[in-house]
């Protein structure tokens with residue numbers, strides 16, 4: 001059984017690589033799963049499922065964990081449905097096919113994991129913080145955006161990329177200056193932010 005699970009995960013990672021889908025790096029996944037166990041996280045809301053990889057890894061880390069995860073891309077959503085079914089995790093992972101900026105999610109979650117369009121992070125944060133439990137955490141991936149966030153603007157070639165990188169910097173400033181959250185920025189994987197309600 002274990003080898004079977006491992007083979008399925010290997011297939012998912014290969015699919016992501018072949019289709020250029022930016023799933024979380026190993027280091028980031030290790031951090032996330034350890035964090036979930038250590039902090040007894042039992043409910044997660046994920047923004048940006050892609051093909052379900054990070055949701056699956058989180059679910060495997062804690063057998064009591066329930067995850068709701070939102071994806072707006074039809075092809076990826078359908079692939080996520082398939083993968084979650086193959087892993088037999090349908091009872092614990094709820095996939096929502098929707099634009100997260102417009103979805104309406106009921107209930108409260110111990111952790112909100114933001115890993116979708118990097119320019120929209122402030123909007124995701126502000127929209128979904130009402131879904132956070134009292135002592136919950138909002139975790140955001142790709143805070144370094146492949147090392148670009150700490151580069152000088154004139155070192156970044158394309159205009160679109162520069163604008164995106166500025167938005168990630170703005171989000172970083174928004175987080176560290178937020179009056180209601182304690183924030184830690186970690187140089188793990190592609191950069192992870194942890195915000196905890198004060």
Ligand code: SAH
Nearest residue numbers: 023024048050053054071072099100116117
């Ligand atoms: N968390 C995944 C990777 C997500 S990649 C993993 O590590 O396995 C980011 C995903 O967010 C993409 O699939 C993209 O389609 C989705 N996305 C971007 N903006 C979104 C939005 N506004 N609503 C829902 N999904 C969004």
Ligand code: MG
Nearest residue numbers: 024115141142
């Ligand atoms: Mg990511």
